[in-house]
Amino acid sequence: MNSVRAMPASDLLLDVQGLKTYFHTREGVVKAVDGISLEIRQGEILGLVGESGSGKSITGFSLMKLVDEPGRMQADRLYFNGLDLQKLSPDEYRQLRGRDMAMIFQDPSTTLNPVLRIDTQMIEAVQAHNRVSRQAARARSLDVLKKVGIPSPEERLTVYPHHLSGGMRQRIAIAIALLNSPKLIIADEPTTALDVTIQGQILYEVQKLCRETGTALIWITHDLAIVSGLADRIAVMYAGRIVETGMASQIIGAAQHPYTHGLISSIPSVHTRGHDLFQIPGSTPSLLNLPKGCPFRTRCYRATAQCELDPALEAVAPGHEASCWHKGVQA
Numbered sequence: 202m203n204s205v206r207a208m209p210a211s212d213l214l215l216d217v218q219g220l221k222t223y224f225h226t227r228e229g230v231v232k233a234v235d236g237i238s239l240e241i242r243q244g245e246i247l248g249l250v251g252e253s254g255s256g257k258s259i260t261g262f263s264l265m266k267l268v269d270e271p272g273r274m275q276a277d278r279l280y281f282n283g284l285d286l287q288k289l290s291p292d293e294y295r296q297l298r299g300r301d302m303a304m305i306f307q308d309p310s311t312t313l314n315p316v317l318r319i320d321t322q323m324i325e326a327v328q329a330h331n332r333v334s335r336q337a338a339r340a341r342s343l344d345v346l347k348k349v350g351i352p353s354p355e356e357r358l359t360v361y362p363h364h365l366s367g368g369m370r371q372r373i374a375i376a377i378a379l380l381n382s383p384k385l386i387i388a389d390e391p392t393t394a395l396d397v398t399i400q401g402q403i404l405y406e407v408q409k410l411c412r413e414t415g416t417a418l419i420w421i422t423h424d425l426a427i428v429s430g431l432a433d434r435i436a437v438m439y440a441g442r443i444v445e446t447g448m449a450s451q452i453i454g455a456a457q458h459p460y461t462h463g464l465i466s467s468i469p470s471v472h473t474r475g476h477d478l479f480q481i482p483g484s485t486p487s488l489l490n491l492p493k494g495c496p497f498r499t500r501c502y503r504a505t506a507q508c509e510l511d512p513a514l515e516a517v518a519p520g521h522e523a524s525c526w527h528k529g530v531q532a
């Protein structure tokens with residue numbers, strides 16, 4: 202490998218500084234990810250939250266180096282497990298994917314090949330990264346299927362994806378992500394299309410497995426409620442930027458950014474039952490035409506003329522940062 206392996210600093214697994222992914226389109230430059238920084242420790246669970254179009258999926262795809270043309274990605278620093286990801290060859294990146302970092306997509310058919318039986322796909326996924334026999338790869342597949350709560354796993358192994366329900370297909374896709382015990386899993390809203398009860402079960406099982414194996418997890422969602430009980434830390438994204446980040450308790454209990462206040466107020470609770478739910482006024486601005494300064498200012502109840510200048514992401518408490526000129530807990 203021609204990549205630089207730095208001395209792994211403590212238990213830091215992912216160190217991203219100034220990540221930008223821009224799409225150069227006919228209409229102009231879409232700044233889908235605009236200079237974000239993320240640090241993830243081994244075994245840590247991070248919730249990446251924001252409305253549709255805020256750049257969450259593109260952040261995940263960028264880390265996996267799966268951004269298609271016309272997307273261009275660059276970073277000031279992009280280290281994973283001591284490896285400088287920007288120095289990896291396409292082949293080295295391919296080796297890393299599925300072995301050390303894996304992604305669970307919104308739609309399981311992104312992972313599953315419709316014309317191959319589940320056992321063929323799982324055995325191939327194990328053998329792509331390990332010199333083991335078919336028998337050993339099959340045993341590993343069976344073991345992981347049991348871990349993700351698949352009933353009658355022996356039978357499921359012998360079927361094609363279309364014989365399974367949507368929930369079952371997503372569990373298989375999750376099992377494939379877990380097959381090679383990666384150090385990091387990026388889950389991109391994998392439960393959104395599923396029934397709420399199944400969503401809860403899958404979420405609980407993935408979290409439990411990650412805790413057991415020390416796997417770090419980035420759970421991407423538009424639903425702050427989902428990650429509030431699951432994540433160690435939460436990063437809130439808006440218009441391609443991280444606008445607030447902190448421990449889950451800091452975000453839920455002492456949010457500083459008006460956008461985070463809005464997301465929290467939108468969470469249904471027993472108190473809102475039968476009442477209209479709060480909605481953040483307006484909609485996400487086009488990334489082609491963002492307002493000058495703070496991108497949230499056109500929808501913000503605290504906006505002043507000062508917000509026409511860019512606010513920096515600043516510490517408000519140890520491990521808690523927000524980018525707002527008028528940061529503070531909700532009155």
Ligand SMILES: Nc1ncnc2c1ncn2[C@@H]1O[C@H](COP(=O)(O)OP(=O)(O)OP(=O)(O)O)[C@@H](O)[C@H]1O
Binds near residue numbers: 271
């Ligand atoms: N190939 C592309 N060309 C141009 N713009 C793109 C492309 N792919 C994504 N984008 C834009 O990048 C922005 C961020 O998209 P992204 O999918 O990351 O949002 P998201 O927060 O994950 O939303 P969702 O929850 O709807 O998936 C959007 O404005 C999207 O239109």
